[in-house]
Amino acid sequence: MAQDMTLLWGSGSPPCWRVMIALEEKKLQGYNSRLLSFDKMEHKSQQVLDINPRGQVPSFKHGNVVVNESYAACFYLESRFKSQGTKLIPDGxxxxxxxxxxxxxxxxxxxxxxxxxxxxxxxxxxxxxxxxxxxxxxxxxxxxxxxxxxxxxxxxxxxxxxxxxxxxxxxxxxxxxxxxxxxxxxxxxxxxxxxxxxxxxxxxxxxxxxxxxxxxxxxxxxxxxx
Incomplete structure (x- = not known):
């Protein structure tokens, strides 16, 4: 399932890091990870714009589902893979x-x-x-x-x-x-x-x-x- 996921990210970006932690906690290693350079303005490349018209990272895609806002992506992963990995939202x-x-x-x-x-x-x-x-x-x-x-x-x-x-x-x-x-x-x-x-x-x-x-x-x- 993780093979259908692509994450475009930048090193040291807290929003990108949030999604990466969520992927790890939900045991979704093996996704397509593409590290981009902020110095080279790669976050404004066509590769990013095709997924995220704002030209920002993280840019996250799962199959045909695109979720680019970091909080939204983390909630999506918890909802979609609720029974897998770490339970991130308590019941009480x-x-x-x-x-x-x-x-x-x-x-x-x-x-x-x-x-x-x-x-x-x-x-x-x-x-x-x-x-x-x-x-x-x-x-x-x-x-x-x-x-x-x-x-x-x-x-x-x-x-x-x-x-x-x-x-x-x-x-x-x-x-x-x-x-x-x-x-x-x-x-x-x-x-x-x-x-x-x-x-x-x-x-x-x-x-x-x-x-x-x-x-x-x-x-x-x-x-x-x-």
Whole structure:
């Protein structure tokens, strides 16, 4: 069944990584994996546009079914292969509600992180303001402290929505990992640091770890002082 799947992706892209983790957790190894270069603008190639007219990755196709939005693709895989691999959506109403709440809150974390680490990329040089970056950084710190509090309340060894690994971890962990890749301090954010360490040992995470991160272990220090 995985042979009928094609994923076009870019290394280090949290949206792409979400889908890759979901595929691993649902035991769907063996899909057609095509790594594209952002530097060469391959995500704007005709190969991508044929699947995703937005010219973005991930671009995901299963047979004749196309699902390009990362959250949608992850939900599709869980729904289509519900009885296979890891159960990503809990049955209990309280557990399910918390899972949905945290996974969609993850979009806020992703946006606030991107506003800091990709500030120079998104904002033209002549429009950049130190005050805007400072404000974005303060907003990110507030968000990170919120997630620290969530994990503290759940207790040691917890995932983002409880004691069990869920869809929340599939879609939010890539954002957390990106924060640490850009220098976030585990000493300053110990609960997030412990969660990051816990997740790095999971087989699906090891199997999908961004290749260019493996080639260059150092990362960047953009967040080292926040």
């Amino acid at each position: 109403p309280e557990e399910q509600a918390l899972m949905y709440q945290r996974m969609f809150e993850g979009l806020s974390l992703y946006d606030k992180l991107s506003a800091v680490i990709f500030y120079d990329y998104y904002v033209p040089e002549g429009e950049r303001l130190e005050s805007a970056l400072k404000r974005n950084t303060e907003t990110l710190v507030t968000e990170l402290k919120l997630w620290e509090g969530y994990l503290e309340k759940l207790g040691s060894g917890s995932y983002l929505a409880g004691k069990d690994f869920t869809m929340t971890d599939v879609v939010v962990f890539p954002t957390v990992a990106t924060a640490f890749r850009f220098g976030l301090s585990a000493g300053r954010y110990p609960k997030l640091g412990a969660y990051h360490a816990l997740m790095k040992e999971r087989p699906s995470i090891k199997a999908s770890w961004p290749p260019h991160w493996l080639e260059n272990l150092k990362g960047q220090d953009t967040l080292k002082d926040i």
